[in-house]
Amino acid sequence: MAEPMILDGNDVSKRIKDKLALQVAALEQKGVRPCLATILVGDDPASATYVRMKGNACKRLGIESKKIELPKETTTKELLAVIRELNNDSSVHGILLQHPVPSQIDERAAFDEIAIEKDVDGVTTLGFAQNAFGFAHYPSCTPAAILAILDHYQLPIEGKHAVVVGRSPILGKPVSQMLLNRNATVTICHSRTENVSDFVEKADIVVAAVGKPNFIQGEWIKSGAVVLDAGYNKGNIGDCEYDGCAQRASAITPVPGGVGPVTISMLLKHTVEAAERSV
Numbered sequence: 001m002a003e004p005m006i007l008d009g010n011d012v013s014k015r016i017k018d019k020l021a022l023q024v025a026a027l028e029q030k031g032v033r034p035c036l037a038t039i040l041v042g043d044d045p046a047s048a049t050y051v052r053m054k055g056n057a058c059k060r061l062g063i064e065s066k067k068i069e070l071p072k073e074t075t076t077k078e079l080l081a082v083i084r085e086l087n088n089d090s091s092v093h094g095i096l097l098q099h100p101v102p103s104q105i106d107e108r109a110a111f112d113e114i115a116i117e118k119d120v121d122g123v124t125t126l127g128f129a130q131n132a133f134g135f136a137h138y139p140s141c142t143p144a145a146i147l148a149i150l151d152h153y154q155l156p157i158e159g160k161h162a163v164v165v166g167r168s169p170i171l172g173k174p175v176s177q178m179l180l181n182r183n184a185t186v187t188i189c190h191s192r193t194e195n196v197s198d199f200v201e202k203a204d205i206v207v208a209a210v211g212k213p214n215f216i217q218g219e220w221i222k223s224g225a226v227v228l229d230a231g232y233n234k235g236n237i238g239d240c241e242y243d244g245c246a247q248r249a250s251a252i253t254p255v256p257g258g259v260g261p262v263t264i265s266m267l268l269k270h271t272v273e274a275a276e277r278s279v
């Protein structure tokens with residue numbers, strides 16, 4: 001097999017941000033500065049790093065970032081109160097609650113407290129349902145990034161067999177729905193699936209959203225398949241065994257430099273769009 005096309009997330013991300021800079025400038029003319037509130041509960045260092053990256057990306061584009069850090073003992077009730085306050089703050093256009101939250105918190109209740117017009121991360125039940133129907137303003141960011149990469153490289157989706165490995169509420173499930181809405185035939189594999197490789201072997205498009213380093217083996221990949229690795233394991237290791245998968249794939253996202261940077265750009269894009277809708 002020839003060398004695969006490397007799907008360059010840094011490049012896709014840069015193009016998205018270049019467009020956004022113009023939108024931010026236009027908003028400034030109207031006296032509006034987009035603002036994203038990020039909420040980090042607890043002191044998980046990896047989560048803190050991601051939230052910091054999101055804040056920095058905002059600043060570079062002229063988007064305000066309002067950082068809220070809460071102690072790891074925070075109760076659901078306290079977190080809901082913080083979210084409600086942000087919902088009522090007209091200077092805030094988007095709210096991101098970093099997942100995962102400590103186990104004593106009802107994460108679903110917290111996500112669902114976010115006002116739909118500020119749910120730029122696509123985590124609410126309503127946002128999820130809108131995404132399933134195909135008319136969400138703000139689909140969740142990693143799924144949106146995966147679709148943006150496929151579209152940027154004009155990789156066909158319609159009629160293709162997409163196998164999504166993982167079914168989490170902000171990644172595997174919503175990306176499955178988005179691929180289905182684009183007329184892919186979608187198979188979802190998960191932790192209880194017997195013989196995951198039997199399914200991956202049939203895939204034209206593989207989306208890895210498992211959270212296990214190097215889980216998807218090169219031998220599982222059908223020759224010419226497109227591989228999107230949304231894994232973000234410790235040490236910047238993806239869910240796909242890269243070298244093996246790259247030998248068979250026609251196109252593949254690296255980790256780092258693939259889905260991750262585009263995820264952040266999607267968050268910025270949704271925040272700018274939320275600010276635009278607020279005027």
Ligand SMILES: Nc1nc(=O)c2c([nH]1)NC[C@@H]1CN(c3ccc(C(=O)N[C@@H](CCC(=O)O)C(=O)O)cc3)C=[N+]21
Nearest residue numbers: 050097098099100121141232256257258260261263264
């Ligand atoms: N409510 C919520 N929404 C999220 O979107 C969300 C979340 N919670 N929790 C955690 C995951 C993870 N995530 C990443 C975003 C960017 C990179 C990223 O840009 N990674 C760089 C490398 C990062 C580095 O250099 O350390 C890359 O892949 O090139 C990775 C992971 C968003 N998440």
